[in-house]
Every structure is written in structure tokens, then in C-alpha cells.
Amino acid sequence: MFRNTVDPLFLTDAYKLDHRRQYPAGTTRVYSNLTHRGSRIPGVEHVVHFGLQAFISDVLEDAFGRFFAADADRVCAEYERRVTAILGPNVIGSAHIRALHALGYLPLSIRSLPEGTLAPVKVPVLTVENTHPEFFWLTNYIETALSAAIWQPSTSATTAWRLRTLLTERARATGAPIEAVDFQGHDFSFRGMPGIEAAAASGAGHLLSFTGSDSLASEDWIRYFYPDDSGETLLASVAATEHSVMCAGTRESEDETYARLLELYPSGIVSVVSDTFDLWRVLTHTLPGLRERILGRDGTLVVRPDSGDPETILCGTGADDSPAGLGVVRLLWNAFGGTVNAAGYRVLDPHIGVIYGDSITYDRADAITARLAGMGFASTAVVFGVGSYTYQYVTRDTFASAMKATYVEVDGAGRDIFKDPATDSGTKRSARGRLSVLRDDAGELYVQQRATPEQEAASELTEVWRDGGFLRREGFAAVRARLRSETQRHAARTGGPAITTAAV
Structure with missing residues (x-):
């Protein structure tokens, strides 16, 4: 199928190809999160987190596995040919691609809520950051593919969960x-x-x-x-x-x-x-x-x-x-x-x-x-x-699903960053700094912005993938069971119905 032929270096938007040079000089870390920022469906304020493990396996392991297994000269020559065809004279170069190939793995860390979690809107479901200072540009380079891979299965899972309820x-x-x-x-x-x-x-x-x-x-x-x-x-x-x-x-x-x-x-x-x-x-x-x-x-x-x-x-x-x-x-x-x-x-x-x-x-x-x-x-x-x-009558905007950077390190110093467009209703306002997802006394998830190391250590966002390999994988039965458990917890908080039988 298509996934067996796609070049992972081009699983991104064209405008991202030169972002590596656009970040401030001395940038060594970019930290981003994916959050469902709102809901267009009245009464639906939670989204079922689903699809991340498939994205990691499909793109970060399978597709980039082929990239690392290929000949570096051939990979870089093809990259330069395509970038030149897309953007004109290639001032981007391919040295960063050759360096990544030489490293032999994707230096990224992904932390995530467990799949099947009912995440309140405005609460991050995952974070991504680079683990090697030279490859800070990778964090948001994968945004396009990650967003495309996550929003639809999460939205469909939420649609089905709502109907099931x-x-x-x-x-x-x-x-x-x-x-x-x-x-x-x-x-x-x-x-x-x-x-x-x-x-x-x-x-x-x-x-x-x-x-x-x-x-x-x-x-x-x-x-x-x-x-x-x-x-x-x-x-x-x-x-x-x-x-x-x-x-x-x-x-x-x-x-x-x-x-x-x-x-x-x-x-x-x-x-x-x-x-x-x-x-x-x-x-x-x-x-x-x-x-x-x-x-x-x-x-x-x-x-x-x-x-x-x-x-x-x-x-x-x-x-x-x-x-x-x-x-x-x-x-x-x-x-x-x-x-x-x-x-x-x-x-x-x-x-x-x-x-x-x-x-x-x-x-x-x-x-x-x-x-x-x-x-x-x-x-x-x-x-x-x-x-x-x-x-099919849904879009990425059904739950305003988006990945945004909230923290960078430049010249060794951390910077909390955020967007807050004056012309927006507030939906696009991003969180700030490093993030932790915690539970309140009622068991509901909430986001702690500008999180301390201690708050991050206690976060429901746990590392699932680092430097080219899974740290945690789950079978479908476990994800199903978690959604049922989450539904019972949601019902206890809201007085709504719980799914007490398995889809078995």
C-alpha cells in the first residue's frame, strides 16, 4: 500500500522544509503538544485519545526505518532534487538530512495519555520534543503527519463513544x-x-x-x-x-x-x-x-x-x-x-x-x-x-485538534512560548511552557502549564516512545477496556450512563 512507498522526509508541509534555519540561532530544543482545543458539537466536551501508536509504528518506525536503511548518498540526492523542484534553487541543503541518517535513529521523545482516555477539550493528549540538540527542527517537522494521523481516529472514536453512550x-x-x-x-x-x-x-x-x-x-x-x-x-x-x-x-x-x-x-x-x-x-x-x-x-x-x-x-x-x-x-x-x-x-x-x-x-x-x-x-x-x-462529515476542526510549540531552549535558556491571536475567539490560544496533565479530586484531567519537574513526573502524560523505539505498547483490548473504565468514571462525575459491557 501507499505507506510502503512514501518518503518520510516529505510527510510534512512544504513550508516546514526550511524552518530549521528560521528558528533563533542557538535553538537546541523544541517542545510541542497536541490538544483538542474545543468542540463544535454541543454537549461534547471530551475526546477519545486514539491513533498515536499506529502513527508511531507506521511513520516513525516503518517509514523512517526504510530511510535509515537506505544509502545516504541516494537519500540526500533525492531530497535535494525534490526540494529544488518544489522551492527553486536549494539553499536549504541536505547536510541536516545526512546528519540525521548518520545518527541512525529519530531523536525524539513522545509522552502521551494512555490511548482510550477521555480527554477534556483543552487538555493535551501528547507532547513531542527532541532529545538531541542538533535536531530541534524534527519536533514540528513531524507535526503535519502526526496531526493527520491522530485527528480522524480520535474523532471517529469520540463519535462512536457518544453514540454508544x-x-x-x-x-x-x-x-x-x-x-x-x-x-x-x-x-x-x-x-x-x-x-x-x-x-x-x-x-x-x-x-x-x-x-x-x-x-x-x-x-x-x-x-x-x-x-x-x-x-x-x-x-x-x-x-x-x-x-x-x-x-x-x-x-x-x-x-x-x-x-x-x-x-x-x-x-x-x-x-x-x-x-x-x-x-x-x-x-x-x-x-x-x-x-x-x-x-x-x-x-x-x-x-x-x-x-x-x-x-x-x-x-x-x-x-x-x-x-x-x-x-x-x-x-x-x-x-x-x-x-x-x-x-x-x-x-x-x-x-x-x-x-x-x-x-x-x-x-x-x-x-x-x-x-x-x-x-x-x-x-x-x-x-x-x-x-x-x-x-465523514467531520474535520480536524470538529474538535479543533492542533499541535503547537509551547517551550523552546535557546542558548541554554528555556523560553515559555505561546500564541494568542487578538483576532481569535480564544480557541487558538495555546498553553505556555512545559505541560503536565493531572487529575483533580473528582478524577477529571486538567493541564498544569509551566509545569515544574515534579509536576511533570506526576503527569498522566507518560513516555511511550524515545530515540527510535517504543517504551510502551498496548493491544486493542487494553484500549477498549480503558475507554469503558473512563466512561464509568465520566458517568460517576456527570450522572450519565456508563458502558458496563465490553464490545466482545
Whole structure:
């Protein structure tokens, strides 16, 4: 893939190529941090820290490993050729690149909150600084790639965590089994993401909170960057059709297509896209005609509509007793029945179910589960396919994720530095000096600016990588477990719901 051919020296912005000469003479250290500085989502004031270990392994180890293994003359000649082509006559030179190659490792130290931590906005999730005075320029040289690698998986992990928290709350309120929520958010986003690696990383963020996913690339991404021997299930899905299957069976033979699929899958879960032609006919004619076969299976037939307004398709318009007025869930109840749980909410017969996988957002999931409760149904009557409509409609600015320098050393003296644009709202104001992340009496994280050595030693930011090698690596199961623990702690502070079952 792309990562196997990229030149790590150019995993940066072009304007950074000459920053080495722009720092004050005598600069020997640059210390920077990555912080999610704010939130564009009302009510969301924490971000799930995720993706750093993948960046370190992918870029700092794999890509720069190829750089150090290559011939120095060839590396420097190619660097000069490209810089000249980009910037014109090369006054930057390549002596610093040759010196780095001769050193044989990246002289950087990275300290980080443990991945899976719920970091309050404005609290740093990691810091980077150089460990060799000659290579102060490296700290912010890697900013571009580090930012690009971190913001999306962290944002997707936060999006999934927020949805998981909502669905957990609704399951508790309607007496549904909490373990069902592991599969209630199902990742459908792969095809709509901006590239395979972005889809894989985003999908891994989804899997911190859920187990259901069709994004198979995420499993490989996790196994490569977050390997462990826990035996924990990373990802699970079911047999399912698509519109091409239903179209090939023809409109005239749609009933026969359903019958054939039931023969093909005599047990287990099978999901059938049901609105290729006429969803309401399927629900009022085709499925009732197969009722005894469906109820006689050892498994669940899942109906999948994926066009129209999700809330009214699932819950009905309420205008009348027509199929559209009743909606999918009530039509399935009318045809197949079910039970009433201890909390007094209706639960569809386990042989039938429904998933909606188009244009699902947090707000729509909120509205749908609220309406289901109002109709007397447990929240888990519906599974949500969460696609790129949710995971792609975000940017680095969703949580104002940015890496900024806050401390330098020039001529042996430390300088606390910061930015504070007069024309900004305050979001871009950076911290000052060396930083420590500590917990208050309630267990919430906060940042201590201009930290003393003692405060840094007590910081939740601990060194994970130094001078070319990992000091701490974690498997995906550990990151998942930490997010669950963090969610319980967050719930205890705020009175919100906690995720008490694992996505396993």
C-alpha cells in the first residue's frame, strides 16, 4: 500500500522544509503538544485519545526505518532534487538530512495519555520534543503527519463513544439487554471514506465502542498496529444481500427471492435489503406469507430498508394506519409478534429484526430510539448502520485538534512560548511552557502549564516512545477496556450512563 512507498522526509508541509534555519540561532530544543482545543458539537466536551501508536509504528518506525536503511548518498540526492523542484534553487541543503541518517535513529521523545482516555477539550493528549540538540527542527517537522494521523481516529472514536453512550442509556431506560448494544451500532462507512487507510483507522475508532462492522480493513489495521493475544472479538458481521442481488432476482420474483434466501440460510442471521422495489409490500405481503418459515428458523431474518427518512420509515408517519403510517417496527410486530419485557416494553420476536443503514446520525438515532420508547418498544428493536454520513462529515476542526510549540531552549535558556491571536475567539490560544496533565479530586484531567519537574513526573502524560523505539505498547483490548473504565468514571462525575459491557 501507499505507506510502503512514501518518503518520510516529505510527510510534512512544504513550508516546514526550511524552518530549521528560521528558528533563533542557538535553538537546541523544541517542545510541542497536541490538544483538542474545543468542540463544535454541543454537549461534547471530551475526546477519545486514539491513533498515536499506529502513527508511531507506521511513520516513525516503518517509514523512517526504510530511510535509515537506505544509502545516504541516494537519500540526500533525492531530497535535494525534490526540494529544488518544489522551492527553486536549494539553499536549504541536505547536510541536516545526512546528519540525521548518520545518527541512525529519530531523536525524539513522545509522552502521551494512555490511548482510550477521555480527554477534556483543552487538555493535551501528547507532547513531542527532541532529545538531541542538533535536531530541534524534527519536533514540528513531524507535526503535519502526526496531526493527520491522530485527528480522524480520535474523532471517529469520540463519535462512536457518544453514540454508544446514547444507546446504552436508551437500552437501560427500556429494559433492553445492554450486551445487545455492542452490535446496535454497525459500521457501514468503508466505501464513503477518503481512502482505504482512512476507512481502516476510522473503523478502528468505531470498534472501540462497538463490535458490529462491515469494514474488514479495520481488523487488519488493528492487528498490525495494536496486536494482542487477548482473543477478544474485534469485529463481527452477518450474511447480507445488496440491491444487485435483489434486482437480479427481479421485481416479479421478489417473493421467490426471499424464499430462496431462507433456504440458503436455514439458520443464523441473514440481513435482506428490502426496499429495492416496494418496502411496504415486502412487510405486508412477502414476509407475512413466509411467516411460519421465518418463525421456524434457528436464527433471525433482518429487514434492511435504506432509503427515505429513517425516523418515519422505522417509526411511521403516524398519519393513519397505512403501512407508511405504522412504520417498519409496528408492521413487524403486527406480523410476527413478540414479548413484553420486565420494564413493560415490547420486544420483537427473535426470529425477525430490522437494521437501517442510510444517513444515520447521533441526532437521528436519538429521535428514533425516543420515538420507539414512546411507541412502547425497547430501544434495541432497531440496529443502526453508521456510515460515512456520520464518520465523514467531520474535520480536524470538529474538535479543533492542533499541535503547537509551547517551550523552546535557546542558548541554554528555556523560553515559555505561546500564541494568542487578538483576532481569535480564544480557541487558538495555546498553553505556555512545559505541560503536565493531572487529575483533580473528582478524577477529571486538567493541564498544569509551566509545569515544574515534579509536576511533570506526576503527569498522566507518560513516555511511550524515545530515540527510535517504543517504551510502551498496548493491544486493542487494553484500549477498549480503558475507554469503558473512563466512561464509568465520566458517568460517576456527570450522572450519565456508563458502558458496563465490553464490545466482545
